[in-house]
Amino acid sequence: MDLSSFFPYRLAVLAEAVSQSVALVYGSRFALSREEWRVIAALADKGVMRNVHMVDYTTLDKMQVSRAVARLETKGMIAREPDPEDGRGHVLRILPAGRALVRKIVPMVLAREQFLLADLDDAERAVLDRVLAKVMARAKALGEQG
Amino acid sequence: MDLSSFFPYRLAVLAEAVSQSVALVYGSRFALSREEWRVIAALADKGVMRNVHMVDYTTLDKMQVSRAVARLETKGMIAREPDPEDGRGHVLRILPAGRALVRKIVPMVLAREQFLLADLDDAERAVLDRVLAKVMARAKALGEQG
DNA sequence: TATTGTTATACTCTATAACTATA
DNA sequence: TATAGTTATAGAGTATAACAATA
Numbered sequence: 001m002d003l004s005s006f007f008p009y010r011l012a013v014l015a016e017a018v019s020q021s022v023a024l025v026y027g028s029r030f031a032l033s034r035e036e037w038r039v040i041a042a043l044a045d046k047g048v049m050r051n052v053h054m055v056d057y058t059t060l061d062k063m064q065v066s067r068a069v070a071r072l073e074t075k076g077m078i079a080r081e082p083d084p085e086d087g088r089g090h091v092l093r094i095l096p097a098g099r100a101l102v103r104k105i106v107p108m109v110l111a112r113e114q115f116l117l118a119d120l121d122d123a124e125r126a127v128l129d130r131v132l133a134k135v136m137a138r139a140k141a142l143g144e145q146g
Numbered sequence: 147m148d149l150s151s152f153f154p155y156r157l158a159v160l161a162e163a164v165s166q167s168v169a170l171v172y173g174s175r176f177a178l179s180r181e182e183w184r185v186i187a188a189l190a191d192k193g194v195m196r197n198v199h200m201v202d203y204t205t206l207d208k209m210q211v212s213r214a215v216a217r218l219e220t221k222g223m224i225a226r227e228p229d230p231e232d233g234r235g236h237v238l239r240i241l242p243a244g245r246a247l248v249r250k251i252v253p254m255v256l257a258r259e260q261f262l263l264a265d266l267d268d269a270e271r272a273v274l275d276r277v278l279a280k281v282m283a284r285a286k287a288l289g290e291q292g
Numbered sequence: 293t294a295t296t297g298t299t300a301t302a303c304t305c306t307a308t309a310a311c312t313a314t315a
Numbered sequence: 316t317a318t319a320g321t322t323a324t325a326g327a328g329t330a331t332a333a334c335a336a337t338a
Contacts, residue, residue, distance in 0.1 A: 001187050001252045004201070006166045007259050009184075009279050013205050015161030017285035022154045038155075041147050048330040052319070057149070059159050063306085066321060088314045106147045113153050115288065119280040127273040132156050134265040139163035142261065179327095198296070209329085212298060234296040234337045295338070305328070315318070 018116060025108045030101060033066035035060055037105075040077055044095040044102035050083060051090040077101060153237045164262060176247060179205055181214035183251075184222055189240040190248035196229060197236040223247060 003009050026037040038058040043049055049057070055066050055111075072078045077098030079105060083089035094102075117125065149155045165180075172183040184204040189195055195203070200211050215238060218224045223244030229235035241247075263271065 001191050001248065001256075003184065003187055003191065006255075007263060008164045008255070010282075011157075011161045012165050014278055014282050014285065015157045016205075016288065017282065017289055018154045018160050021285055021288040038149065041149055045149070055319095059162075061307095061319065065323090068286055070321090083319095086315080086319080087153055090320080097150060102147065109152075109154070110147075112288065116284045117280055119284060120277060124277055124280075127270055128277050131266060131270055131274050131277075134270075135262055136156075136160050136163065138168050138262045138265060139160065139167055142167040143163055207330090208297065209299090212312090229296095232296080232338075236297080293338100296336080297334100298336105299332105299334075301331085301333100303329075303331100306326080308325090309323090311320100311322075313319085313321105315316100 021112055021116070022109050025112065026105050029108075030104075030105055033068065033071075035064045036072055039065065039068045039092075040072055040094065040098055040102055041106075043078055043092055044099060044106070048091060048093050051080075051092060054092065072098065150272050167258055167262070168255050171258065175254075178216075178249055178251075179214065181210045182218055185211060185238075186218055186240065186244055186248055187252075189224060189238055190249045190252070191243060194237060194239050197226075197238060200238060218244065 022035060023037075026032045027034070032040070035058075038060060039054060042054060042057050051065065051069070054060075054069075055062050058065065060068070069078065069080060069090075073080055075097075077095060079093045079095055080090050081093065083091050120128065169180060169183075172284065173179045178186070181204075184206060185200060187201060188189055188203050195214070200206075200215075201208050203218070204211065206214070215224065215226060215236075221243075223241060225239045225241055227239065229240050251278050266274065
């Protein structure tokens with residue numbers, strides 16, 4: 001059992017390092033939590049989104065979304081309105097201030113992504129893409145059975 | 147900015163799912179924390195190890211190692227002796243009970259690793275191995291510059 | 293002065309569930 | 316009965332630094 005060649009360990013260490021390098025941008029420079037970043041990035045992409053859908057899209061749970069939304073609302077980045085089609089739900093909308101914030105962050109995180117992948121050629125990128133999907137499917141299967 | 151195709155996001159979600167599937171073994175079935183698992187797995191591999199080296203090897207910080215070691219010692223899994231070559235340090239040694247525990251866990255986590263990677267052919271595994279190393283090197287570079 | 297390792301503290305995060313309102 | 320969402324709370328985890336012992 002050699003930790004350094006154990007795939008789940010290598011993946012965890014890598015993901016932590018990668019996450020941290022991105023969090024340095026949205027966190028340290030723009031004072032967003034990981035949850036706030038995911039919610040506002042999703043909203044910047046979609047413009048408007050039901051709260052329910054946000055839970056799936058960000059792979060956060062409903063409490064994390066609830067709190068991130070509350071904070072982003074306080075900061076004036078997003079607005080939350082009752083869903084006219086379902087009295088229980090809410091519709092989230094990005095506000096100009098939120099869009100301006102995301103417009104500052106996105107180029108920086110995309111630049112980091114490019115830097116991280118810069119050593120990979122096209123073939124390696126294609127395999128990486130496929131491998132992430134395949135392993136994710138397997139991990140989901142494991143998660144469902146326990 | 148589409149989260150679902152953003153590499154750091156995909157990596158984080160995958161690593162979380164993979165970690166959880168492994169934690170289900172050492173955590174739920176054998177009551178070890180992630181930190182304890184890393185420390186005892188390292189010790190099972192090396193037999194004896196200086197505390198200082200454990201920090202590097204497990205990519206945990208010194209407090210996490212300190213606490214994991216204390217708990218494993220209480221459980222009778224490992225022993226901690228003063229380092230004869232450095233009065234400040236300690237040498238960690240795995241005990242029979244610890245070795246027996248690791249012998250039960252290792253086949254189960256290796257089986258999970260094989261399951262996770264089962265859809266990948268040899269070429270894909272080789273690329274995955276190379277890609278993890280390349281991206282890790284890049285992430286370290288980013289981490290060092292900030 | 294610097295390093296090893298432990299402890300203290302405050303803070304954040306997380307998990308569980310209780311709860312309201314609506315379907 | 317089930318779902319959307321908020322709130323409460325307790326436990327775990329985290330970061331920072333202070334600290335003692337040794338180098």
